Amino acid sequence: MAITIKDVADAAGVSTATVSRALRGLPNVDASTRERIQKIALDLDYVISPSASRLASGRTGSIAVITPYIARWYFSTVLSGVESVLQSAGIDLLLMSVSTPEGQHRLPPAPRLRRRVDGALVIALSPRDAQLQEVLDLGLPTSLIGLTMPGVPSVTIDDVMAGRMATQHLINLGHERIGVITGAAVGSPFTAETDRYRGFEAAMKDAGIAIDPMLEAYGYFTIPGGEQAMTALLTQRKPPTAVFAMSDEMAFGAIRAMRSHGLQPGRDISIVGVDGHDMSELLDLSTVAQPVPDLGRIAAEALLLQLRSPGTESAAEEIHLPTRLIVRSSTRPYAP
């Protein structure tokens, strides 16, 4: 059927071993023979059989990306960053989504990884997720994106700082009744959400402003959730004059709720999000932008490095990428 390494070897009058070495750029191959072999391989339209190569070498040349969502902005954007790096490196990208605690029925990821990838990249699962633990227990080289775990390499932003920046921005504008839209009730430790809340707390404390528990609402990191949360805040006796939404998508929903109530973002109530979502500019939303494609890119590069350095149990580096506050018209000075 297809051309094999043997065909190339015969055509070149050398052994398959030499062809293998030549084509892979290994040393100890005469320059002229290498060149000849390369030309013949090209002429014959030879492509290596990945299965055979993998079986013989033990390496798969592919890595898995494990994510709870594919179609959401943050996740697809991380994924695009990962993909660009892996493509350049000639590594196959296996995509697998996993169920979320609430989510739909899916196969657990760990069994699907065994013997088929050299490493894994995990996007924004909860640190206490059992599935995540199973993946880590596989002992594969793994990097985390958007979450941290002790002893595991990761790439994130400084979420405490992000929460602080957003909150401080509102405080600087003179706001004191500051609401916050978080994800859900129970925040597990070490999550982005928890860290952002800590930043919120710290900024409020530094400013000497008491946190009003009535001004907290759950938005579940979705647009409808943000809308509901904001509606809840607006129907309070004393609504906030400014709101910190822990994601742009929740902020979008919040803006919608404001409009439904005849309120205008910025003019009537200030709101700031986190993400730097594509749509944030469109909606004139102030936000703490994170370099999402870079999160994916850098995590992928770190993982590749880990794969290439045999044995070197890297020091489980935690990489933090910088965020920046983008001020738009959704946040304005407090004007009673």
Place this chain on the structure above:
Amino acid sequence: MAITIKDVADAAGVSTATVSRALRGLPNVDASTRERIQKIALDLDYVISPSASRLASGRTGSIAVITPYIARWYFSTVLSGVESVLQSAGIDLLLMSVSTPEGQHRLPPAPRLRRRVDGALVIALSPRDAQLQEVLDLGLPTSLIGLTMPGVPSVTIDDVMAGRMATQHLINLGHERIGVITGAAVGSPFTAETDRYRGFEAAMKDAGIAIDPMLEAYGYFTIPGGEQAMTALLTQRKPPTAVFAMSDEMAFGAIRAMRSHGLQPGRDISIVGVDGHDMSELLDLSTVAQPVPDLGRIAAEALLLQLRSPGTESAAEEIHLPTRLIVRSSTRPYAP
């Protein structure tokens, strides 16, 4: 190192052939021995070596998804549909993005496909894309999503109908000066864009309304592009009273342009898009919604079917999924 089929065979007191058959659910295996083998495999924590299996069988158990973008809504949403089906089928999903005509430097997809996938799914490339042609020339079972080509199975919406529905909606509201925001200048045939334009033309013709070339603008299917296009339309001597944007994202940009000019969607100028983008509800955008996750799901299922039916050169079915008009407040009756 790892457990092999031999270990399972020895432990069960049978041959590796029987283990292979038993574990893959092939017939001609005694029920009791199969059960015993399964239990032992489980106890031993045996997982099959994909490389070895692929090498021996010739099948890879994986399919590639080829897409020009990963982080854009349409593409990531299609991808999520594809992924759910492939995961259920136990097929590996190899993700590879390709360069667009304008796009960044990337490796051509075809060489990366050879000998490593059983089939390919292509999302919304141009029918005249050379890369697409190379992929098709590979002779792999392939399904197209969001584009059609003679002789190749595909899953799309009826784009002519989509264009017609959107336009007819505006006409029904009494509009006559109807603008249109398309992708770019040269529309290749058989593309969604061209078809949507044909639907636009047909609806206008049926209504006896002349098409004003001055009311056409290019939005390049992006938000900024849509914004520019709308700005161009608004700075005409006689701006349109309604606009058909060929994608929701271009409509989003258009809405922004309208706001910049102090105009309100629906009240001042009506606008309708195509997609049913997550954000369309948030922005109260009327749109012709397409079942995007279903496009991916159904294409994946069709491809799986094709892979399972050996030899059956399926009749290159073109599947069209239904769209539906969602009316929101961005479109209102013409009121001079």
Place this chain on the structure above:
DNA sequence: TTGTATGCGTTATCAT
């Protein structure tokens, strides 16, 4: 129903 034996296409070890 089960076992035997060969082939799948490389890589890597050990010679030369």
Place this chain on the structure above:
DNA sequence: ATGATAACGCATACAA
């Protein structure tokens, strides 16, 4: 620098 050859782990045609 190059060659010979034994793995690599499974699938499958053929026998039994």
